[in-house]
Amino acid sequence: MIERIYAEDVTAEQDGDEISVAGHVHDVRDLGGLLFVILRDGTGRIQLVFKEDDDADLFAAAEDLSREDVIHVTGIVQAADQAPGGAELAPTAMDVLSESESPLPLEVSKDVDADLSTRLDTRYMDVRNPEVRAIFSLRSKAMAAMRDWFESEQFEEVDTPLLSEAGAEGGADLFPVVYYGREAFLSQSPQLYKQMLVAAGFDRLYEVGHAFRAEDFSTSRHVSEIAMFDVELGFITDHNDVMDVQEESLRHTIRAVVENAERELELLGSELTVPEEPFPRITFDEALDILEEEYGHFPEDPTDLDTKGEKLLGEYFEEQGHPAIFVVGYPKEKFYYWQREGDDIASRKFDLLYRGQELSSGGQREHDRETLIAAMEAGGVDPDDFSFYLDAFRYGVPPHGGYGLGIDRLIQQLAGLDNIKEAILFPRDPERLSP
Ligand code: ATP
Ligand code: AMO
Numbered sequence: 001m002i003e004r005i006y007a008e009d010v011t012a013e014q015d016g017d018e019i020s021v022a023g024h025v026h027d028v029r030d031l032g033g034l035l036f037v038i039l040r041d042g043t044g045r046i047q048l049v050f051k052e053d054d055d056a057d058l059f060a061a062a063e064d065l066s067r068e069d070v071i072h073v074t075g076i077v078q079a080a081d082q083a084p085g086g087a088e089l090a091p092t093a094m095d096v097l098s099e100s101e102s103p104l105p106l107e108v109s110k111d112v113d114a115d116l117s118t119r120l121d122t123r124y125m126d127v128r129n130p131e132v133r134a135i136f137s138l139r140s141k142a143m144a145a146m147r148d149w150f151e152s153e154q155f156e157e158v159d160t161p162l163l164s165e166a167g168a169e170g171g172a173d174l175f176p177v178v179y180y181g182r183e184a185f186l187s188q189s190p191q192l193y194k195q196m197l198v199a200a201g202f203d204r205l206y207e208v209g210h211a212f213r214a215e216d217f218s219t220s221r222h223v224s225e226i227a228m229f230d231v232e233l234g235f236i237t238d239h240n241d242v243m244d245v246q247e248e249s250l251r252h253t254i255r256a257v258v259e260n261a262e263r264e265l266e267l268l269g270s271e272l273t274v275p276e277e278p279f280p281r282i283t284f285d286e287a288l289d290i291l292e293e294e295y296g297h298f299p300e301d302p303t304d305l306d307t308k309g310e311k312l313l314g315e316y317f318e319e320q321g322h323p324a325i326f327v328v329g330y331p332k333e334k335f336y337y338w339q340r341e342g343d344d345i346a347s348r349k350f351d352l353l354y355r356g357q358e359l360s361s362g363g364q365r366e367h368d369r370e371t372l373i374a375a376m377e378a379g380g381v382d383p384d385d386f387s388f389y390l391d392a393f394r395y396g397v398p399p400h401g402g403y404g405l406g407i408d409r410l411i412q413q414l415a416g417l418d419n420i421k422e423a424i425l426f427p428r429d430p431e432r433l434s435p
Contacts, residue, residue, distance in 0.1 A: 008043035012079035012086040022072040047088040068100035134264040145256030149249045155204040160193035173214045186212035192389045194232035198400040199392040203234040220419045225428040232402030239348040239364040242401040270416035281326040303332040314356020335375035338364040362403020369393035
């Protein structure tokens with residue numbers, strides 16, 4: 001590896017030390033005999049000060065630099081109050097590793113107001129912008145924290161296939177693919193596999209994967225390819241056990257981001273607080289009552305919350321200090337959710353709303369094969385298409401439940417982004433299949 005330290009690790013305390021840094025040339029300012037080069041890496045920027053009097057050859061090489069050239073520089077750290085970060089570098093050697101063409105296809109500056117579509121077209125330039133790069137540093141830190149929580153709680157990571165004969169979620173939003181001359185589909189969710197794995201003896205599992213939804217949308221919170229954090233638990237008492245896991249893991253993740261991604265949150269201007277209080281768990285009917293009584297709002301589909309309803313509920317609870325709530329007991333749910341008579345809620349399905357947006361769905365599953373078949377038939381799903389799944393319920397399945405969390409939506413919320421696509425390096429939507 002090329003020897004280097006990151007810009008964020010250069011401090012005034014290293015005054016007089018020789019160090020090496022590497023990255024892109026962010027800016028060059030020539031003051032005649034004195035040249036300031038701002039070098040940018042994945043963590044920040046450092047100022048390099050070239051003086052003609054110190055080394056004329058090195059100075060001449062620096063004068064030839066263009067924005068976005070890639071350089072490796074060795075030099076002496078100098079504490080400097082006026083320099084960003086309190087330290088700058090007096091270079092003693094420089095390698096130009098790669099030269100950039102100009103003009104640039106996109107300026108690397110937060111002051112440039114390019115629209116999102118243009119930015120996504122040249123994502124390799126856009127992500128050089130420190131404010132954009134911060135989103136993905138935050139994402140990496142959040143996902144590391146999430147995995148840590150599950151590993152420390154004895155969950156095991158699994159992998160399930162993305163190509164299948166049948167969709168998990170039903171409906172028309174499947175992407176068909178040609179599979180050796182047969183029709184197959186991209187996975188909408190690992191749902192059926194998670195449940196089969198509980199039948200197989202995995203009590204506590206998680207999967208970090210992708211799911212594909214051929215929804216025809218144009219919202220700021222939907223994409224066609226989703227990163228999903230899926231969880232499934234065996235031997236639960238009821239859906240509350242699943243909500244406990246969702247709540248604790250999310251709290252841990254937000255706490256880790258607040259503690260370890262301070263620089264990123266500041267760059268993004270995102271103010272995050274750790275939701276220490278228990279997340280309120282309200283029933284679907286209570287949610288409708290709040291919407292009606294407080295806002296006179298009636299969702300168009302009385303069996304689901306609409307975007308506006310979710311937002312209003314978010315505001316209502318955020319004002320009371322609760323950024324995250326569970327809404328439990330949605331009527332008319334998918335066949336795999338527990339929806340037996342005798343409960344005082346229509347189903348044991350919940351959504352987690354965070355800052356007024358759905359982040360995850362989950363619940364207790366139906367594990368009785370006959371009830372499951374009846375629910376499929378009632379929902380217009382042909383059980384014969386799902387024999388690979390239903391067979392797993394013949395030979396003993398513990399009571400179980402789980403959830404799927406949309407990772408992209410989580411990052412959108414943590415980073416305070418207007419559009420979910422900003423949280424994804426190479427997003428997919430009905431218009432975008434490249435880059
Ligand atoms: P999922 O589909 O996984 O449940 P979701 O956030 O899309 O996630 P839904 O229950 O489908 O959740 O939808 C919640 C609300 O989001 C809907 O009531 C609707 O207002 C809005 N919504 C969902 N899909 C679309 C869409 N394709 N276009 C516009 N709004 C949508
Ligand atoms: P659901 O379909 O609600 O549930 O999806 C779970 C979560 O995934 C995210 N999500 C999306 N994000 C962006 N764009 C989309 N088009 C999109 N669709 C879904 C949301 C949503 O809450 N099998 C169940 C989960 C379970 O019960 O375990 C499922 O997939 O954040």
